[in-house]
Amino acid sequence: MLDPRLLRNNIDETAAKLKARGFILDVDTFKALEEKRKTLQVQTQELQNERNVRSKSIGRAKAAGEDIQPLLAEVDELGAKLSAAKGALDEVQTSLENLYQGIPNLPADGVPEGKDEDDNVEVLTWSEPKSFDFDVKDHVDIAATLDSGLDFEMAAKLTGSRFVVMNGAIAKLHRAIAQFMLDCHTQEHGYHEVYVPYLVNSDSLYGTGQLPKFGEDLFHTQPATEEGQGLSLIPTAEVPLTNIARDSIFNAKDLPIKMTAHTPCFRSEAGSYGRDTRGLIRQHQFDKVEMVQLVLPEDSMQALEELTGHAEAILQKLELPYRKVVLCTGDMGFGACKTYDLEVWLPAQNTYREISSCSNMWDFQARRMQARYRKPEMKKPDLLHTLNGSGLAVGRTLVAILENYQQADGSVKVPTALVPYMHGVELIRPKA
RNA sequence: GGAGAGGUGGGUGAGUGGCUGAAACCAGUCCCCUGCUAAGGGACCGUACAGUUUAUAGCUGUACCGAGGGUUCGAAUCCCUCCCUCUCCGCCA
Numbered sequence: 001m002l003d004p005r006l007l008r009n010n011i012d013e014t015a016a017k018l019k020a021r022g023f024i025l026d027v028d029t030f031k032a033l034e035e036k037r038k039t040l041q042v043q044t045q046e047l048q049n050e051r052n053v054r055s056k057s058i059g060r061a062k063a064a065g066e067d068i069q070p071l072l073a074e075v076d077e078l079g080a081k082l083s084a085a086k087g088a089l090d091e092v093q094t095s096l097e098n099l100y101q102g103i104p105n106l107p108a109d110g111v112p113e114g115k116d117e118d119d120n121v122e123v124l125t126w127s128e129p130k131s132f133d134f135d136v137k138d139h140v141d142i143a144a145t146l147d148s149g150l151d152f153e154m155a156a157k158l159t160g161s162r163f164v165v166m167n168g169a170i171a172k173l174h175r176a177i178a179q180f181m182l183d184c185h186t187q188e189h190g191y192h193e194v195y196v197p198y199l200v201n202s203d204s205l206y207g208t209g210q211l212p213k214f215g216e217d218l219f220h221t222q223p224a225t226e227e228g229q230g231l232s233l234i235p236t237a238e239v240p241l242t243n244i245a246r247d248s249i250f251n252a253k254d255l256p257i258k259m260t261a262h263t264p265c266f267r268s269e270a271g272s273y274g275r276d277t278r279g280l281i282r283q284h285q286f287d288k289v290e291m292v293q294l295v296l297p298e299d300s301m302q303a304l305e306e307l308t309g310h311a312e313a314i315l316q317k318l319e320l321p322y323r324k325v326v327l328c329t330g331d332m333g334f335g336a337c338k339t340y341d342l343e344v345w346l347p348a349q350n351t352y353r354e355i356s357s358c359s360n361m362w363d364f365q366a367r368r369m370q371a372r373y374r375k376p377e378m379k380k381p382d383l384l385h386t387l388n389g390s391g392l393a394v395g396r397t398l399v400a401i402l403e404n405y406q407q408a409d410g411s412v413k414v415p416t417a418l419v420p421y422m423h424g425v426e427l428i429r430p431k432a
Numbered sequence: 433g434g435a436g437a438g439g440u441g442g443g444u445g446a447g448u449g450g451c452u453g454a455a456a457c458c459a460g461u462c463c464c465c466u467g468c469u470a471a472g473g474g475a476c477c478g479u480a481c482a483g484u485u486u487a488u489a490g491c492u493g494u495a496c497c498g499a500g501g502g503u504u505c506g507a508a509u510c511c512c513u514c515c516c517u518c519u520c521c522g523c524c525a
Contacts, residue, residue, distance in 0.1 A: 005488085041482055045494045052494090055506040059450035068505085075505045249442090249479095370480090376461095380488070381479090 001100055001367045008034060017106045020113050021329040025103065033096050040089040047082045051075070101212050105364040107329045108301070108337040114328025120341070121328065126312070127321040129345045130404060137410075138348035139402040140279040143170055145410045145430040150280065161277075162269060162284040164395075169428045173401070173414070174287070176421035178262045178394045181289040181314055185391055189310045191260035191291060196240035198263060199231040204243040207369040209335040210235060219266045219284075233266035237290035238388040245294050245371035250384065252375040256295040256303060260391065262287065280395045281353065287394035293387040296373065297363065300385035301338070304360040308340045311356040311391040317417040320400050321345040323352050337362040342392070344400040355396045358389030 006014045007030060015025040058071050112121045143149035149170030155163035166174055185191040199221065205211040210218060219233040234240060241259050250257070265288050276282035291310060295303045308324070315322045327339040336359035343352035363383040366372070372381035405413040410430040414422050 038482085041494090045482065048494060051505075055504095056450070058505055063450075072505055079505080382488090 001364060002103055002106065003363070003367065004100065006106075007100075014106065018103065021104060021107055021332060022115065023104050026099075030096075030099060033092060033099070037089070037092045037096060040085060040092055044082070044085040044089045047078065047085055051078050051082060054078070098212075101206075104332075104334045105337050105362060107332065108360070108362070111332070111338050112326060112328045113330075115330040116328075117331045119328040120325045120331055123324040123326055123340070125321070125323040126316065127319070129321050130347065132347060132406075134408040136347045136403065137406060138279065138346075139399045142402045142406050142410070142412060146170060146412065146428055147431040152279075160284075162282065164280060164283060169425070170398070170402075172422065173418070173428065174394060174398050176418050177397050177401070178287055178289055180317075180418055180421050181391060181394070181397075182260060182262050184314060184317065185260040185289065185291060185310060189258070189291075189313070191258045191310075194241060194244075194259045194261045196234075196237060196261050196263060198234050198266075200234055200239050200243070201231055204239055204246070205232060207243045207246050208239045208365050209368065210239065213334065216270050217268055219268055234263060235267045236265050236288060236388075236390075237261040237263040238292060241290060241292040242294075242365055242386050242388060243369060245366070245384070245386070246369040248371055249381045250294070250371075250373040252296060252373050255373055255384065256293050256299065259292045260289060262289045262394075264288075280399050283395060286396075289391050289394065291358075291389050291391045294371065295385050295387065297382070297385050300360050300362065300387060303385075303387050304338060304340070304358060307387055307389045307391075308342070308356075308358040311342055311358055311389050314392050314397075315342065315344060315355070318397070318401065318415045319417075320397075320404055320415075322355070333357070333359060335359075335361045335364045337364070340389075344396065345404065346400060347403050347406075353396065355400065356390040356392045359387065361386045361388070 002014070011025075011027055011030065015027050018025050054071065054075050058068050058075070061068050061071060112119065114120065140150060140152075147168050149167055151165040151167060152163075154165040158165070182193060186193045202211055205215075205218070218235055221231045221233070240263075241261055244259070245257075264285055266285055269282060269284060272282060280286075291307055293303050293307055312322070312324065322342050322344045325341050325343065327336075327341060332339050339357060339359040341354050342356040342358070344355040345351075346353050362385055365386045366383040371384055371386065373384045374381040401415060401418075402412055405415060407413060407427075412428045414426050414428065419426055
């Protein structure tokens, strides 16, 4: 959520920034609602004040043994007026609330302006795409020769499309990748390992911004009622990790807080029918190691650089060629003010594909969550900043390894960094 | 799942319809006194929102005692629903 003051005091400038990311703010509607809210709120509060004053005088009169009937008669009308005012105010506030909830974060200064992913700007490339002296296969075909390592037919039988069953060495490699990432972040990058629920309530989803706008991207255990009851499967560990800070006030000296978790992620992928239907690239369920940071506002931009570096470190240790792009205003996620995507080289697709997305959410989530910090000299607590990034998507890392480490004979080399996690296995051979 | 007991400010914990936004104690901040190994006195000490304002200062008001409804002139206090915690029983990995 944006700071309401930005909209009240600087609406034109704010609307211009939102336009840069493709969001058209209905300024007239907002102004009209805001005007109405002001009037009604003042009116309601005045009525409440009157009621409170009179009620107190009734109390005093009663205690003094006086006749309270005349006073009661006086107050009679007040109730009806008050509830009418309250009702009208509620309505306006709900409309305003809905409007606020639907507004994305403002892009940070320096984020390139653009419409969609074609306008993203490459920051760097790391290593060269490998050249192969044989026809490269994609991960689906590679895995097919490795003892049915990836079994999409079985998953379709068990569940449906966009799921996978992994077997044998591939399943183990998948596990090894996640363990390796988690160890790297906890031992080398200073993250605190956390195990979190995979089902969350609607408060948490509001907190990180999935609700109210993006509910259709999630799997819900029951239809979300008006009350928002019913748990939902997490689309990313960002949700539970970040919401740890919800409704909390931290001591500034305890920040930054850096957390990491390995969880499955569940996404309905509504609206992506027909895209990436082959293989592991786009699944309803995939594993991810997530990093989340809670930081002081003045540190968040630097923290984004570091957090992105932590994700890059994984790719570098795995010796996977990648490039880093900064997302343009039009391609950023709802709550982000600046995002770096890391894209790994996939030889079979002859292109870079997203494997990590690292974002500074500024105070956008913190405001929704009321996640704050306090310095000793501060009179009032202030909103902290939240960041999150994949470090990395495990399934896509598996894809990248299979494709980049494939050999002419159909075998797949295990990246050196993963050999200990594979208990010494250096090569995954095709079935005999 | 069954039975019972609870959820109050940073912590402990009073408060069963009106002068309680909330006693007391602890922790914390500031000031004073004293002077020698530790103590005494005093003040302050929740959050959000709105109005006013150059101000996220001050002032005024409103709301908040797990959440949401209800009763009432008036609710932390009474009623209903839900959530959570604890104890016992059942079940279970």
